[in-house]
Structures are given as structure tokens and as C-alpha cells.
Amino acid sequence: MRRTVRVRRTAVIALAALAASTVTLPAAHASPGPGPCTGTAPVTCHFDLAPGTYRVSAVIGGAAAGETGLTAEARRTLLAPTRTTAGQTLRRTFTVDVRDPEGEPTGPAGSPGLDLYAGGAAPLLTGLTVTPAPRAPRLFLAGDSTVCDQAAAPYTGWGQELPQFLDGRTAVANYAGSGEGSQSFLDKPELFPALLARVRKGDTVLVQLGHNDKQTPAAVYRANLTTMVERIRERGGRPVLVTPVVRRWFNADGTLDNGTALHVNGLGVDLPGQLRALAAERGIPLIDLTALTKRRVEELGPEASKALYLYAEARDNTHTSQRGATEFAALVRAALPGNLRAPGGDR
Numbered sequence: 001m002r003r004t005v006r007v008r009r010t011a012v013i014a015l016a017a018l019a020a021s022t023v024t025l026p027a028a029h030a031s032p033g034p035g036p037c038t039g040t041a042p043v044t045c046h047f048d049l050a051p052g053t054y055r056v057s058a059v060i061g062g063a064a065a066g067e068t069g070l071t072a073e074a075r076r077t078l079l080a081p082t083r084t085t086a087g088q089t090l091r092r093t094f095t096v097d098v099r100d101p102e103g104e105p106t107g108p109a110g111s112p113g114l115d116l117y118a119g120g121a122a123p124l125l126t127g128l129t130v131t132p133a134p135r136a137p138r139l140f141l142a143g144d145s146t147v148c149d150q151a152a153a154p155y156t157g158w159g160q161e162l163p164q165f166l167d168g169r170t171a172v173a174n175y176a177g178s179g180e181g182s183q184s185f186l187d188k189p190e191l192f193p194a195l196l197a198r199v200r201k202g203d204t205v206l207v208q209l210g211h212n213d214k215q216t217p218a219a220v221y222r223a224n225l226t227t228m229v230e231r232i233r234e235r236g237g238r239p240v241l242v243t244p245v246v247r248r249w250f251n252a253d254g255t256l257d258n259g260t261a262l263h264v265n266g267l268g269v270d271l272p273g274q275l276r277a278l279a280a281e282r283g284i285p286l287i288d289l290t291a292l293t294k295r296r297v298e299e300l301g302p303e304a305s306k307a308l309y310l311y312a313e314a315r316d317n318t319h320t321s322q323r324g325a326t327e328f329a330a331l332v333r334a335a336l337p338g339n340l341r342a343p344g345g346d347r
Contacts, residue, residue, distance in 0.1 A: 037125070037128070040123070041119065041122075041123055042117045042118055042119035042123060043117070043118040043119075043123055043125045044115070044116075044117055045115070045116040045117075045118075045128060046111070046113060046114070046115050046116075047113050047114040047115075047116075047130055048112075048113045049098060049113050049114050049130070050098075051098050051099045051100055052098055052132060052134060053095060053096070053097055053098070053132075053133045053134060053136045053138065053171050054095070054096050054098060054114060054130050054131065054132055054133055055093065055094075055095050055096075055130070055131045055132075055133040055136065055168075055169075056072070056078070056093070056094045056095070056096055056116065056128070056129070056130055057091060057092070057093045057127075057128070057129040057130075057131075058070055058079075058091070058092050058093075058094075058116075058118075058125065058127065058128050058129075059089050059090070059091050059125070059126045059127030059128070060079075060082065060084060060089065060090050060092065060118070060123075060124055060125055060126065061084030061085075061088045061089035061090055061124050061126065062084075062087075062089060062124045062126045063086065063087060064086055064122075064124065065083070065084065065085050065086045065122070066083070066084050066120070066122040066123065066124030067081050067082065067083045067084075067120040067121040067122050067123070068081065068082055068084070068118055068119075068120045068122075068123045068124050068125060069081035069082065069118070069119050069120040069123070070092070070094070070116065070117070070118055070119075070125075071116070071117045071119065072094070072096045072114070072115065072116050072117070072163075073096065073097075073098065073102040073103070073110075073114070073115055073149070074102050074103030074104075074110060074149035074151065074160070075103075075149060075150070075151075075153070075156070075160050076096075076149065076160050076163050076172065076174070077160060077161050077163060077164045077326075078092075078094045078096070078163050078164055079092055079094070079164055080164055080326075081119075081120040081121065082120075084124065089126060091127075092168070093168035094163065094168050095133055095136045095168060095169055095170055095171040096114060096116075096163075096171055097138065097171040097172060097173040097174075098113065098114045099173070100112050102115070102149075103148075103149040103151055104148050104149055104151070104176070104177050104178060105175055105177055105190040105191055105194060106177045106178075106180075106188065106190055106191070107151060107177075107178075108151075114130065116128070133171075136169060136170065136171055137169060137170045137171070137202060137203060137204075138170070138171050138172075138173045138198070138199075138200075138203045138204075139162075139166065139170055139171070139172050139173070139203070139204050139205075139206065140173045140174075140175060140195050140198070140199065140203060140204070140205040140206070140237075141159045141162075141172065141173070141174045141175060141176050141205075141206050141208075142175055142176065142185060142191070142192060142195060142205060142206065142207045142208070142209065142228065143157075143159065143175075143176035143177075143180075143185075143206070143207070143208040143209060143242075144176060144177070144178065144179070144180050144181070144185075144208070144209060144210075144211045144212055144244075145157065145176075145177075145178035145179065145211070145318075145319060146158065146208070146211060146244070146245045146318070146319065146320060146328075147159040147174070147176035147208050148160075148174060148176035148177055148178055149174050149176070150178075150319075153322065154310060154313055154321050154322060155310065155319055155320075156320055156321060156322040156324070156325035156326075157174075157176060157320070157325055158245070158320065158325045158326075158328040158329040158332060159172065159174040159176055159329070160174070160325060160329075161322070161325045161326040161328075161329035162329040162332060162333065164329075165329060165330060165333035166333065173195070173198065175191055175192075175194065175195040176208075177191055179212055180209070180212060181209060181210075181211075181212035181213045181214075181216060182209045182210070182213050182216060182220075182221055182224035182225060183213075183216065183220065183224055184212075185209055186224050186227060186228060192228060192231075196231055196232065196235060199232060199235040199236070199237040200235070200236060200237070201235075201236030201237070202236065202237075202238070203236075203237045203238065204237065204238045204239075204240060204336075205228075205232045205237050205238065205239050205240065206240050206242050206287070206332070207225065207228055207229075207239060207240070207241055207242060208241075208242035208243070208244055208245075208289065209224075209225070209244075210243070210244040210263050210271040210272070210275070211244050211245075211263070211318065213265060213269075213271055214265045214266050215265065215266050215267060216265065216267070216269065216271075217267060217269065218267075218269045218274055221269065221271060221274055222274055222278055225241065225274075225275065225278055226278065226282070229241070229278075229282060229284055238285075239284055239285075240284070240285045240286070240287060240336075241275050241278065241279050241284050241285070241286045241287070242275075242286075242287045242289050242332070243263075243271075243272035243275050243276070243286070243287070243288050243289050243290035243291070244263050244271065244272065244289065244290055245289055245290070245293050245320070245328055246261050246262060246263075246290055246293045246294045246297055247260055247261045247263075247317050247318050248261070248297060248305055248306070248308070248309050248311065248317035248318075249261035249317055250302045254298065254301055254302060255298060256294055256297060256298060261294075262290060262294065263290065272288070272290040272291075276288065287332060287335040287336075288335075289328070289331060289332060289335075292328075292331045292335070293328055293331065296308075296327065296328075296331070307321065307323055307324070308320060308321060308323060308324030308327060308328075309321060309324055
């Protein structure tokens with residue numbers, strides 16, 4: 001009897017051979033309604049599931065050698081390309097936040113349900129299990145275009161790359177939006193109000209806002225961030241302030257510009273400094289991503305650091321490439337509370 005209940009609540013896909021262009025589920029496993037997996041490179045799987053939090057267990061590898069990476073929804077990396085030798089299989093477990101829209105809250109609706117993609121040089125996906133996980137912990141992201149789920153490559157926010165670095169039990173719910181500052185993020189119903197409504201006791205909320213506060217007075221900026229922190233705490237959540245990713249703007253001596261690069265805005269407000277002071281005064285955990293990314297960008301220097309940004313594509317010294325977003329996500333992960341740090345492993 002217990003086995004029957006489990007089958008009804010779990011969608012299981014057994015991919016017998018990736019040479020097949022389309023894999024459909026056995027009729028006995030049709031509930032709760034996942035669609036087929038199609039293609040070989042990448043393998044694309046769609047599940048007709050309601051918004052919520054789901055545990056995904058994937059088996060990669062098989063008879064041949066392979067290299068498989070996994071992404072979910074709006075280009076969120078669950079697993080970096082991982083090699084398997086002939087005859088080797090690995091099980092990896094992740095937790096995925098499913099909502100509508102699946103990417104930026106202010107962007108196009110995207111695809112309802114859960115979308116999973118297996119890519120890489122030679123993707124081998126041999127098993128997939130999706131189970132509802134309504135009580136799974138969530139890591140919420142409030143931020144701007146350097147954090148958000150960017151719709152198309154090569155644009156990539158660090159929030160898209162963060163899931164691969166977390167433990168398999170925690171879902172990343174990315175509410176960051178392009179062009180948002182501290183006031184607009186607080187005011188727009190689909191941003192902070194929508195995020196806040198989902199926060200439960202114990203959930204963590206990372207707040208990185210500042211890139212678009214170019215003309216925000218210090219008192220207004222401080223008040224906006226204070227309001228967010230207080231409301232998150234009222235819900236039982238754990239706010240963490242994150243100073244903004246640096247802009248790639250160098251001085252002649254190879255150091256980053258103290259104004260534009262380090263987010264001193266048009267009114268002379270040192271925005272990262274405001275966040276540091278607010279964190280100290282209110283006892284709020286702080287990830288000083290400005291300092292961390294400054295160190296990394298200056299370490300690479302004016303030429304090599306171009307690869308972290310979209311300089312080659314658009315002479316863009318603000319938005320990050322997939323490499324840059326991945327490196328910056330790793331910096332965030334290293335500064336997170338310890339219980340969130342371990343990546344998904346064998347289960």
C-alpha cells in the first residue's frame with residue numbers, strides 16, 4: 001500500500017537509451033502528469049506540475065563515457081558538466097523552485113511546470129525522479145540584473161549559477177529583476193511583496209541592491225533596506241545583506257575606480273558602505289561581495305578580467321558572462337551560513 005502511494009506522488013523517468021530521440025513514461029508512472037523527455041544533446045524534460053518546490057534526483061552516466069551538466073527552469077545550473085567513465089553512474093539530488101513566471105518576475109511568463117535540461121559535451125541521463133518537497137528550505141534572492149535569471153546567453157546572473165553550489169535540500173527562489181533599485185524592488189507587487197509572501201520561518205533571503213540606485217539619497221537607500229530586513233524578520237526569515245558586484249572600471253595603476261566601480265553613486269553615497277554600516281548597527285549578516293569581487297577582478301587585471309563580464313560581446317563592464325556569474329556565485333556560496341554550503345551529492 002505504501003508503495004502505491006509513493007508512485008502516485010512521484011514522477012519517475014527511466015531513460016533506457018539516450019540514442020532514442022523521444023522517451024515517454026510508462027503508463028503506470030503517468031501521475032502526476034510529467035511530459036516526455038526529448039532529444040539527446042541536450043535532453044529536455046518537461047513536467048506538468050503546479051508551482052511549488054520539488055526534489056529532483058538524477059542519475060547520470062551509463063555504458064559509455066559521458067559529460068553531463070544539468071539546468072532547470074530559466075537556465076539555473078544544478079550541476080556543472082560532470083564526466084563519467086564507461087560503466088559509471090552517479091546520482092545527484094537537487095531541490096528546484098517552480099513558479100510562474102519561471103525566470104524574472106517582471107519578464108515573460110515562460111513555460112508553466114518544471115523544465116529540466118541535460119547538456120554537456122556528451123550528456124548521459126539514465127534516471128530521473130521528481131518528488132514534491134513542500135517543506136524544503138528556500139534561499140530567496142532579491143536583486144538586480146547581476147543576480148537575476150537572465151533569459152538568454154551569454155548574459156548570466158550569479159543567482160542562476162548559485163544552485164550548483166548548495167546542498168541538495170535547499171531550493172533557490174530567484175526574485176531578482178533587471179533594472180531594479182531598492183525603491184522599485186520594494187514597491188513592485190511581483191518583486192518584494194511576492195517574495196515576502198512565500199517566506200517561512202528559517203528561510204534565508206539574500207538582498208543585493210545598489211547597481212540601479214545611482215541617484216538614491218543615503219537616507220532613502222538605508223530606509224528601503226531596513227524595511228526589507230524588518231519585514232523578512234517579521235516572517236521568521238533570515239535576511240542577509242549583500243554588497244553589489246563591482247563594475248569592471250580600472251584606474252591607470254590597475255586598481256578599480258573608487259567611484260563607478262565601487263558603487264559611489266551620483267550623489268556621492270557610498271552604497272556598499274551604507275550596507276556595511278546598516279549590517280553592523282542592526283546585527284544583520286553581511287556578504288561583502290563588493291570587496292570579494294574587487295579582489296578577484298584586480299587579481300586578474302584589466303585584460304584577463306574581461307572574461308568575467310560581457311566586454312567582448314557588448315563592451316559591457318557591469319553584466320557578467322557565465323564564467324563571471326559562476327565565479328561570483330562561488331564567492332557568495334563560500335560566505336553563506338555553513339548549513340547551506342554543501343553541494344548536492346549521492347543520495
